[in-house]
Amino acid sequence: MPYFLDHLVVCASNLDQGRLWVEGLLDVPFEKRGVHDLMGTHNHLVALDKDAYFEVIAIDPAAPKLPHARWFDLDNFGGPPKLSNWVVRCDDLEEAWERAPATVGRIMSFERGEYAWRMLVPEDGKPLFDGCFPTLIEWQSKHPAPALTHRDLRLRRLKLTHPNATELRAALAPFVQAMEHVSIGEGAQASLQAEIGSASGEIWIA
Template identity: 50%
Template sequence: MSYATLDHLVVTTTTLASGVDHVERTLGQPMDGGGDHASMGTHNRLLSLGPADYLEVIAANPDATSPGRPRFFDLDNRTGPPRLTNWVMRVDNLAEGLAMAPKGTGEGTALARGPYSWRMAIPADGKLPFDGMFPSLIQWDSPHPAPAIPDGGARLVALTLSHPDAAALRAALAPFLDDTRVEVVEGPVGMAARIRTGENEVVLT
C-alpha cells in the first residue's frame, strides 16, 4: 500500500452531550463542527489535533431513522460513560487496504456529511477486529475535514493500544502503519491518548 496514516481518534458515548462534556473537561478545549450521518443514524462533534488529525465524539442519534444495520464502532451495544474506544486509519486505496486487513475489518461503505464524502470499512456486526483496537479504514473522496476545524493547539503525542494478544495486533498493523506515536502493549483491552494542550499533557481514555 502506498499510503496509510492515523486519521482520527474516536470517543464513543451513549449521548453526544455526555461525550462532548467528557472531552471538553479533560482537554479544556471546546469541540466544534460535526453533524449527522443520516445513513448510519449517528451524530458527532469534532476537536482539532492539528492540520491532519482530529478527535471525534460520536453517538447514536435518538432522532434519526434506524439505519437497518449495525452502526459503526459497535454503537448499538454502547453502555457506560464516554471513553476512547476506537481509532481510524486513512488509506489512499481502501480496496487494497481491506485486502491486507484482518478478517472482519468490514466492507467499503460510502458515507457523507455536509461537504465531506468518504468510504469507510464497516464490519457487518459493527465490531472491529482485536476488540476494536484494530482501526477502521477510511478513504476520503473529498478534502479532509481537519483543516476546517478551529485549531486550539491540541496535539496528539502518543496513542497506546492495549490488548492481551499484543503481538498479533502489532503484526496486523505492521503492513499499514509506521507512526512512532502509536504503541501496542500487552494488557487488558483499552486505549489511551496522550495529548498536549499548551504547556500541559493530559491523558484521554
C-alpha cells in the same frame, strides 16, 4: 501506499455528555454538531495536530431504526464516554482492505455536506481487536481537518493494550506508517489511551 492517523474516536451514550467530558479534559470547545444519516449517529469534532481530529460520537435519538449495525459498536455501547477506536487514512481503500484481516468489514460510502468518504465497516459493527485495530478510511473529498479551528492539541502517544498483542502487532504490520506515535502492549483487557499535548499541559484520555 502511505497510511496516516486520521482521527481518534470517543464513543458516548449521549452526545452532549461525551462532548462535555472531553471538553473538560482538553479545556477546548468542540465544533458544531454533525449527523450521519446512514449510521443513525451524530458527532462533534475538534482539531488534533494539523491534519487529524478528535471525534465524539453517539447514537442520534432522532434517527430511525436501521437495517444494519452501527459503526464503532455503538449499538452495544453503554456507560461513561471512553476512547474506543482510532481511524487510519489511506488513498486506496481496496488495497488497504486486502492487507487487513479478513474480518475487517465491507466498504461503505458516506456523504455529509461537502465531505465524502469511504470506510471499512464490520458487518456486526464491532471494530477488530476490541477497537485496537483501526477503522480504515479513504476521503473522496477534501479533508475536514483544515476547516476546524486550530486548538493547539497534539497527539503525543496512543497506547494500545490487548490480550492478543502479538496477533494485533501482526495485523498492524502493513500499516506501520500510521504508527509513529502508537505503541502496543499486552494486558488482561483491551484499552486505548491517548496522551494529548495542550496549552494546559499533557492530558491522558482513555
